[in-house]
Amino acid sequence: MGVIPACTREADPGARVWRKKCSSCHGAAGDGRTRFAKGRPFADLTDGRWKHGSDRASVRRLVADGDPGSSMPPFADRLTPAQIDAVVDHALKLAAAGKPAARP
Ligand code: HEC
Numbered sequence: 001m002g003v004i005p006a007c008t009r010e011a012d013p014g015a016r017v018w019r020k021k022c023s024s025c026h027g028a029a030g031d032g033r034t035r036f037a038k039g040r041p042f043a044d045l046t047d048g049r050w051k052h053g054s055d056r057a058s059v060r061r062l063v064a065d066g067d068p069g070s071s072m073p074p075f076a077d078r079l080t081p082a083q084i085d086a087v088v089d090h091a092l093k094l095a096a097a098g099k100p101a102a103r104p
Contacts, residue, residue, distance in 0.1 A: 014090030017083050021075065022091070030094030040070070045091055046098020054095070060088045 019028070025043055027033045032044030042051040052062045063084055066074030075084060 012086075012090070013083060014086035014088075014093075017079065017087040018090045018094075021079070022087065025071075026091075029098060030091060031098055042070075045095045048095075054092075056088060056092065059091060060084065063088055063091070 018030075022030075023034075025032075025034060025036045026045060027037065030045040031047075032040070034043075037043035041047075041049070050058075052058055052067065062072065064074065064076040066072050075087075079087070
């Protein structure tokens with residue numbers, strides 16, 4: 001059997017929070033390929049287009065406060081500040097990995 005890489009990655013708290021709280025809307029890879037994200041282009045975090053700002057502070061603010069103008073929910077009362085930090089890092093990692101220029 002051996003170690004499955006996905007399980008090793010789950011030790012990363014950001015990846016764990018992403019899977020539990022974000023991937024249903026944004027997809028496991030953050031590319032918004034979910035039924036929910038259809039017709040919501042900004043649910044794709046990997047296309048290099050940002051509505052709320054791509055810098056860490058903006059992304060963190062959006063994840064904490066949500067966007068009342070869309071179905072992006074606020075997480076400040078559902079995650080600890082450390083979990084929000086971790087999942088923001090993870091989201092930015094997915095965004096960077098998904099950019100076409102970064103693909104091999
Ligand atoms: C109920 C579905 C849903 C869940 C769950 C959800 N999101 Fe979102 N998210 C959205 C939608 C819809 C948008 C697009 C908002 C818009 O168009 O203004 C969005 C936008 C975003 C953006 C900004 C994209 C941009 O273009 O600026 C980030 C970053 C983000 N989400 C991160 C997360 C993270 C991290 C989580 C988990 C902690 C999460 N989302 C959970 C629906 C969701």
